[in-house]
Amino acid sequence: MSFRISYAPPADDTLAKMRDGDSFRGEMARTVGLNPYGHASSAVKRERDRREATVAGAIVLYYVSGTVLTVTVVRLVPLP
Numbered sequence: 001m002s003f004r005i006s007y008a009p010p011a012d013d014t015l016a017k018m019r020d021g022d023s024f025r026g027e028m029a030r031t032v033g034l035n036p037y038g039h040a041s042s043a044v045k046r047e048r049d050r051r052e053a054t055v056a057g058a059i060v061l062y063y064v065s066g067t068v069l070t071v072t073v074v075r076l077v078p079l080p
Contacts, residue, residue: 011076027056036064
């Protein structure tokens with residue numbers, strides 16, 4: 001089962017500025033998109049569906065909606 005990945009405006013703006021945005025999107029689909037609770041992610045503030053993970057050299061803060069199979073990236077911080 002795969003999850004659709006959407007990007008909130010602040011994360012989308014950051015993604016647009018990333019040099020390797022297409023490869024980042026692909027890595028998100030292969031990791032968080034297939035298992036949003038895996039990929040060494042951790043719950044934020046003890047909220048199971050509010051997650052943080054490092055994907056392709058970027059810190060990603062996202063929410064998981066299991067009812068509609070969507071991961072929404074709300075913040076994206078590329079590492080230098």
